[in-house]
Amino acid sequence: MAKLVIAESSHVIALGLLSLVKTFQDVENVRIVHEEEECCSVIEEFSPDILLINTSFLKLETMHRMLKIKKDEAIVVHIFNTPLPIGAPMEQVSILDSKDILLNKFDTILKRVRNLSDELDTEELSPREKDILKEVAIGLTNKEIAEKTFISTHTVISHRKNITRKLGIKTVSGLTVYAILNNIIQMDDIS
16 A cells, blocks of 8 residues: 655645545545645654655755655655656656546556555565664663664664554554564563
C-alpha cells in the first residue's frame, strides 16, 4: 500500500489529483500540503512512497531540503502547469494531461512502488542496524546511541528509519519484542 504526499498550492488542482489517485486500491493514505513551510515536516513525519510536487510554488532551498529528508526509495513526481512534450518521463505530469494519461502514469508509478516494496520485504537488517536496534530496544535515546556507537545523532536516526522501513515496526515496544524474538537482545538486557 502506497503513501502519497501532494504538494500543490492550488486547492482545486490538489483535490483533482487526490480524486484520481484515490481510484487506485494501492493508495493507502494521502496527505495534501498547500503551504511551502509545511512540506518538509509532513514528508519527514509521514514518510511517503510517492511525492507529487508542484515545483512552481516551492523555493529551490525547500526542494533541496525535501529531497534530502525523503526516504531513498520514494518516487518524486513533478507537477507542471504547462503542457509536456510527447514522451515526457513518467515522473512528470501536467495539469493539462487527459484523465487517461494521468491514470496511466499513476498506474505505472504505483507498480514501481509495489516492486520496490516487494524488494524491500526481503531485505534483512545490516549488522550495524542490528547494533542500533539492540540499543533502541534496551531503552537508549538517539543521543545516547550516537555517543555509545561513535556516530552522529543524524546517522542514528537514519538507521532507525531504515530499521522501521525494513521491519514495518514503528514503536519502540514493537522493536523491543522483535529484538527479543530474534535473539538480538535477552530479557535480562532490558532495564
